Amino acid sequence: MTQTVSVAPDNALSRMLAERDWILADGATGTNLFNMGLSSGDAPELWNADEPEKIRALYRGAVEAGSDLFLTNTFGGNASRLKLHQAQDRVFELNKLAAELGREIADAAGRPVIVAGSVGPTGEIFAPMGTLTHEIAVEMFHEQAEGLKAGGADVLWAETISAPEEYKAAAEGARLAGMPWCGTMSFDTAGRTMMGVTSAQFVNQVEKLTYPPLAFGANCGVGASDLMRTILGFAATGTDIPIIAKGNAGIPKYVDGAIHYDGTPELMAQYACLARNAGATIIGGCCGTMPVHLRAMREALETRPRGARPTLEEISEALGGFSSASDGTDDLGPAPRARRGRR
Secondary structure (H helix, E strand, O other), X not given: OOOOOOOOOOOHHHHHHHHOOOEEOOOOOHHHHHHOOOOOOOOHHHHHHHOXXXXXXXXXXXXXXXXXXXXXXXXXOOHHHHHOOOOHHHHHHHHHXXXXXXXXXXXXXXXXXXXXXXXXXXXXXXXXXXXXXXXXXXXXXXXXXXXXXXXXXXXXEEEEEOOHHHHHHHHHHHXXXXXXXXXXXXXXXXXXXXXXXXXXXXXXXXXXXXXXXXXXXXXXXXXXXXXXXXXHHHHHOOOOOOEEEEEOOOOEEEEOOEEEEOOOHHHHHHHHHXXXXXXXXXXXEOOOOOHHHHHHHHXXXXXXXXXXXXXXXXXXXXXXXOOOOOOOOOOOOOOOOOOOOOO
């Protein structure tokens, strides 16, 4: 029998989950920072030290648009990712700064707002295919977690994970830091993660963790329709753990030398309500999701009544068709491939 280690219930997100039947998360980090002048290939995390006012503006934009929870600018804030920018010795510093800036904006909001410390994948592949071991991954996640904790983050937020081994390591890193956590995977390969995990397999893993997340779910992926299909897959298992939905604002398109997402505020408003109806409790956006989308999502969640769990046909009619015929749970999904970059 698996022994579960409980997270102390007296934390800001647990209290909010107990009081609310939906929580609006934030939108994109990378998309918004690129619009502020971040160059492709640069490390956004360095802006926590070099451009703090722009990071404040990022956080403030989400809060003023109605988000109850926002992620820190630390997606690539682990030693492996920062080593690409010769900043591997600044993990604690950059994560602490990001959380401190977030704490400042959240505390000035005049209402409860959760600061979630973003923890992205290491960018490495686990042995035997790669060189990453469980011990090394845990060490990297723990180091990042301690910086976010010192800066005042309410909760850790692992996201865009593809490998089950990495998700387990993120859980252990959170446990060592004594921090509550949430964690999402990205199901962007015909309903599976890039390492082949289906929605049902993910729920099975989450429910067996000895240090379980406060909430789990899906982020990024292909588009809102595909993410919604994954959310239905989570809900179909009957899990009692709150579900997170953080879908992209439509499909990325290359226009005039830059990536743009075609999701309108109205499409994201429809997505938010469909996600709530499908069983998600924490609802936000990922790539391409701007404050204008968040405002529309907030208004829709506040004014449109809860409906029945949507069918696949209703989802595709409202949000567009699926990128694949398979949702990954029928054993027809493709073989694992290399992981993706930041959101």
